[in-house]
Amino acid sequence: xxxxxxxxxxxxxxxxxxxxxxxxxxxxxxxxxxxxxxxxxxxxxxxxxxxxxxxxxxxxxxxxxxxxxxxxxxxxxxxxxxxxxxxxxxxxxxxxxxxxxxxxxxxxxxxxxxxxxxxxxxxxxxxxxxxxxxxxxxxxxxxxxxxxxxxxxxxxxxxxxxxxxxxx
Numbered sequence: 001x002x003x004x005x006x007x008x009x010x011x012x013x014x015x016x017x018x019x020x021x022x023x024x025x026x027x028x029x030x031x032x033x034x035x036x037x038x039x040x041x042x043x044x045x046x047x048x049x050x051x052x053x054x055x056x057x058x059x060x061x062x063x064x065x066x067x068x069x070x071x072x073x074x075x076x077x078x079x080x081x082x083x084x085x086x087x088x089x090x091x092x093x094x095x096x097x098x099x100x101x102x103x104x105x106x107x108x109x110x111x112x113x114x115x116x117x118x119x120x121x122x123x124x125x126x127x128x129x130x131x132x133x134x135x136x137x138x139x140x141x142x143x144x145x146x147x148x149x150x151x152x153x154x155x156x157x158x159x160x161x162x163x164x165x166x167x168x
């Protein structure tokens with residue numbers, strides 16, 4: 001609307017002081033979003049650092065946003081000693097939004113993906129069946145599924161290009 005493109009997420013000024021991905025022990029990553037003053041206090045308690053809430057620069061969200069790089073660095077130093085499997089149940093119980101950052105191959109074991117129906121079988125090129133992740137959206141109240149097996153390379157060239165191609 002202003003004619004200027006907004007900067008990408010990591011460099012843009014955030015409205016929330018804690019809304020970021022943190023590196024934990026063993027190279028694990030976890031998104032944590034403590035977007036209210038109450039959530040920040042709770043997060044500090046869960047992490048065993050309630051004294052952070054007494055510091056003037058962390059008194060409220062606006063103050064924390066003003067020193068966000070410092071805050072994220074401090075939280076990062078604390079979180080690097082935590083393991084995701086131990087921390088996630090504590091965040092869950094405390095009502096702090098979080099999400100583990102996983103590799104694509106780990107999606108096949110994701111309980112939310114399985115429970116939501118987002119993982120379905122699909123026939124692949126060699127005729128075998130492989131689990132496939134569906135798009136995370138609804139159309140007409142339903143999640144679009146797999147309608148056809150994965151096409152072989154070049155299988156639809158004529159339909160798509162309206163002519164035969166060199167690979168044919």
